[in-house]
Amino acid sequence: MTQRVRVQNFTISRDGIGAGEDQTFEHPFGHVDPGELMAWAFGTAHFPGRSDGAGSRGLEDYFTRDFAQGIGAEIMGRHKFGPQRGPWPEDDDWTGWWGEEPPFHTPVFVLTHHPKPSLAVGETTFDFLDATPAEALAQAKAAADGNDVRIGGGVSTVRQFLEADLVDEMHVAIAPLEYGAGLKLWERPEELEDRFHLERITAPSGVEHCFFWRR
Numbered sequence: 001m002t003q004r005v006r007v008q009n010f011t012i013s014r015d016g017i018g019a020g021e022d023q024t025f026e027h028p029f030g031h032v033d034p035g036e037l038m039a040w041a042f043g044t045a046h047f048p049g050r051s052d053g054a055g056s057r058g059l060e061d062y063f064t065r066d067f068a069q070g071i072g073a074e075i076m077g078r079h080k081f082g083p084q085r086g087p088w089p090e091d092d093d094w095t096g097w098w099g100e101e102p103p104f105h106t107p108v109f110v111l112t113h114h115p116k117p118s119l120a121v122g123e124t125t126f127d128f129l130d131a132t133p134a135e136a137l138a139q140a141k142a143a144a145d146g147n148d149v150r151i152g153g154g155v156s157t158v159r160q161f162l163e164a165d166l167v168d169e170m171h172v173a174i175a176p177l178e179y180g181a182g183l184k185l186w187e188r189p190e191e192l193e194d195r196f197h198l199e200r201i202t203a204p205s206g207v208e209h210c211f212f213w214r215r
Contacts, residue, residue, distance in 0.1 A: 017182035072144025077157035155183035
């Protein structure tokens with residue numbers, strides 16, 4: 001089975017913004033409210049960690065239910081792990097924004113110019129790499145045990161892997177919102193049609209789901 005490199009459920013605004021400015025411990029998405037941006041996913045029955053038996057069903061619930069299917073490792077940028085900049089403090093006991101049991105349950109490779117020892121949190125191990133996208137992907141594929149590798153974000157990390165032509169499939173959800181400023185994935189999805197097929201579906205939530213696969 002061929003290992004694929006996938007982007008899943010990555011959500012941006014109509015003007016291409018996937019995260020805001022001025023990220024802090026209290027505001028991981030900066031001035032962007034993730035509850036607003038990702039309301040389509042948070043509201044589904046199978047969003048990770050949901051246990052109240054409520055939530056929507058249908059197409060968007062399928063996307064959240066299928067999130068971990070076939071994934072053996074994830075690659076993320078440092079600022080998806082935490083808001084720290086520069087060298088890690090020596091007494092740093094931060095274990096990420098993901099709580100005591102992160103939703104990944106696989107090896108996660110965190111791209112950073114300041115590597116530090118691996119960190120095990122629940123069933124997830126975070127490895128901190130100073131590596132190019134290709135180098136990080138080689139390590140992630142080896143750790144994925146034949147399964148696919150997810151490029152989890154944030155925006156800058158997804159852009160780096162697209163620019164390195166290392167993404168095989170991508171699902172981007174475009175929320176019917178505009179922020180005007182922030183970290184932008186693209187000006188418009190058609191920019192990628194030189195390398196990818198593109199299909200677009202608008203869900204009852206008003207979110208447009210864009211699916212890309214290699215030509």
